Every structure is written in structure tokens, then in C-alpha cells.
Amino acid sequence: MTRASQTVIVHQVGALPQEIGVCGRDWSQDAVAKHYTLDEMVALDGSNPAIVDPGPLAACPAGACTVAAGGACDTVIFVRAATDAYIGYALRGGP
Numbered sequence: 501m502t503r504a505s506q507t508v509i510v511h512q513v514g515a516l517p518q519e520i521g522v523c524g525r526d527w528s529q530d531a532v533a534k535h536y537t538l539d540e541m542v543a544l545d546g547s548n549p550a551i552v553d554p555g556p557l558a559a560c561p562a563g564a565c566t567v568a569a570g571g572a573c574d575t576v577i578f579v580r581a582a583t584d585a586y587i588g589y590a591l592r593g594g595p
Contacts, residue, residue, distance in 0.1 A: 516579060520589055522552045523560035525573055527589035535585040541578055544588075550577045551586065 518529050541549040550564035565573035578586035 516554065516581070516587060519592070520552075520554040520579075522554060522558065522577060522589075523565040523573060525565060526592040527577060528592050529587060529589050533587050535581060536578065536588060537584050538586070541586055541588075544576070549586075550574050551580055552577045552589075554579055554589075 516529065516533075520527050520529075536544070548563075550561045552558065552561060552564070563574075564577060573591055575591045576588050577591075578588055581587050
């Protein structure tokens with residue numbers, strides 16, 4: 501898992517779950533699974549968005565969440581679904 505500037509595994513959209521557990525928090529996929537380009541993600545986030553691997557035992561990308569349990573997290577993270585297409589997952593339960 502990484503911030504947007506690094507290479508990330510591409511996942512099949514149809515195989516992605518509606519909910520993922522990453523960085524010790526729970527995240528939900530948008531109901532329409534909208535694909536965002538990197539430029540669109542940066543425009544939404546205002547910085548370098550967190551791109552995650554939803555697989556088991558995947559590491560939390562630096563800056564996506566604080567190390568303190570229950571600490572602050574990004575409100576949206578992204579999973580790579582194509583060369584320049586990403587699916588957003590919103591933080592469940594708030595920051």
C-alpha cells in the first residue's frame with residue numbers, strides 16, 4: 501500500500517468487496533464504484549491520496565492513519581482498478 505506516487509497492484513473491479521479493513525479501520529465502497537483518475541483523486545483530496553491494497557495482511561500506507569489506536573485517518577482511500585483508474589472507499593464511523 502502506498503501514497504499515489506508509487507506503484508500499486510491492480511485489482512479487478514468485480515472482485516473488490518463492498519467493505520475492506522485497512523489500517524485498523526473499516527471502509528465502504530461507493531455504491532456505483534465510480535472510477536477516479538489520479539488527477540481526480542488529487543483534486544478531491546487536495547494532496548497525495550492514499551492508495552491501498554485491500555488484501556489480507558497488507559500494510560497501511562504512511563499518512564493514511566495515525567499510529568494511535570482510534571487516531572485520525574484519511575476519510576477516503578483508493579484501490580487501483582486499472583492503469584489510471586481507482587475506486588474510492590469511505591471511512592466508516594468517522595475520523
